[in-house]
Amino acid sequence: MRTILYSLLLFTAQFLTAQTATKEQIISDLPEIEITEGINLHIISPEPIQYVDLSTYKLTGDMPTTNIARIKITDTLDSDGKEKVKKPVVFFNGDQIGIITVVGQSFIAQYKAVYRNQENLNTITNIHIQPEAMQPIEFEKMVFSxxxxxxxxxxxxxxxxxxxxxxxxxxxxxxxxxxxxxxxxxxxxxxxxxxxxxxxxxxxxxxxxxxxxxxxxxxxxxxxxxxxxxxxxxxxxxxxxxxxxxxxxxxxxxxxxxxxxxxxxxxxxxxxxxxxxxxxxxxxxxxxx
Structure with missing residues (x-):
């Protein structure tokens, strides 16, 4: 009887952990976004964007509105990855050039940016963040004095x-x-x-x-x-x-x-x-x- 009860408790704990734990993200599992020099990529969020992270200096961007992140390939870099010495950036078709992270009010979404040359006429210019790309998060509510x-x-x-x-x-x-x-x-x-x-x-x-x-x-x-x-x-x-x-x-x-x-x-x-x-x-x- 004790063995059965212990097994039941262990199964319940494992089930609850599986239901509440946030899934870990591995780079190889991230969805890909194709990006080309000279073309802005617009990422459209269903809710106001709180934070955007670009993992390398090969990418740059801004937020023209609260729901849109605009990303593009950096035109020139120096050897340290900083825009000091004007040096053209060279990429090869299919190169991974960074991770794009977008955080909304209730989710985080991450993508691999993959380079496509200008000959590729199917390069995407904008994407809507889809539910399957969102990981739920909950910010602690702030209390101000x-x-x-x-x-x-x-x-x-x-x-x-x-x-x-x-x-x-x-x-x-x-x-x-x-x-x-x-x-x-x-x-x-x-x-x-x-x-x-x-x-x-x-x-x-x-x-x-x-x-x-x-x-x-x-x-x-x-x-x-x-x-x-x-x-x-x-x-x-x-x-x-x-x-x-x-x-x-x-x-x-x-x-x-x-x-x-x-x-x-x-x-x-x-x-x-x-x-x-x-x-x-x-x-x-x-x-x-």
């Missing part, structure tokens, strides 16, 4: 506000605008400006953020989910003309049937309140800090 969040917020404030803000609302000589949306790890930063075009200063009683139904029907109740910023750069409750602030939230999502509602409310006995709706598509267009 208020000091770090303040630094990121100050970096945003140093940027000039966009001439065309994402959203803008006017009411009773008040302007509220969403200058831009930024993202860092699992944090969303809202860059907002408030303008008072009257001669009366504005005393803020509350600034409320919530997720609400886009369309409210009489027969149903509006479902409102309140959002509370984890951090805000300025704690000012009073401004005369202009007031810019950064509000930081933990990453959130909401469907197209809902909107993010922002309400600026003045102290009691005043009717100078203003609200602004933000679609989720505005959040999806967030820039990285």
């Amino acid at each position: 208020n000091l770090e969040l303040r630094k990121f917020a100050m970096d945003i404030v140093q940027k000039k506000t966009e001439k065309n803000p994402i959203r803008k609302e006017k009411n009773l000589k008040l302007n509220v605008q969403l200058n831009n949306v930024y993202v860092m790890s699992d944090y969303i930063f809202l860059d907002m400006t408030f303008k008072n075009n009257s001669n009366l200063s504005y005393n803020i009683e509350d600034l409320k953020f919530s997720i609400e139904d886009k369309k409210i029907h009489k027969a149903t109740n509006n479902q409102s989910i309140e959002l509370t910023p984890l951090f805000q750069l300025n704690q000012n409750k009073h401004f005369r003309k202009n007031f810019r602030n950064i509000y930081v939230f933990k990453k959130f999502t909401y469907p197209n049937s809902k909107v993010m509602m922002i309400r600026l409310i003045e102290e009691q006995l005043s009717g100078r309140n203003i609200e602004m709706k933000i679609n989720y598509s505005d959040i999806l267009k967030a820039d990285t800090i």
Whole structure:
């Protein structure tokens, strides 16, 4: 009985290890990508690329967009592999000239770059990373202190506000605008400006953020989910003309049937309140800090 139980436990442990262990990659098993001098190879990722590694100086590249890595053969090298002395690079058809590694948000993909001469009319100019080439990875989620969040917020404030803000609302000589949306790890930063075009200063009683139904029907109740910023750069409750602030939230999502509602409310006995709706598509267009 003990032998059977031990064998069962050993089999279960081996099975779980096989299911959870990341497969080791061997160079000979990597898929090949053909590349030719004078022709850029574009690697298209299904999600934003976090990191690209080119194993040799024979290859060079850049990222024209967050989802595309552009790779090409280096034109000239010196004997140390550095671009100092202009010396033409000579390759022979079929030579392996490096390993290309692309890391996305949830995967790593690696390829062998193989040289093909210009006479080969079938040289590939772009590839989409396929599921079979992806190895799953999971990055540890970052947790930032208020000091770090303040630094990121100050970096945003140093940027000039966009001439065309994402959203803008006017009411009773008040302007509220969403200058831009930024993202860092699992944090969303809202860059907002408030303008008072009257001669009366504005005393803020509350600034409320919530997720609400886009369309409210009489027969149903509006479902409102309140959002509370984890951090805000300025704690000012009073401004005369202009007031810019950064509000930081933990990453959130909401469907197209809902909107993010922002309400600026003045102290009691005043009717100078203003609200602004933000679609989720505005959040999806967030820039990285």
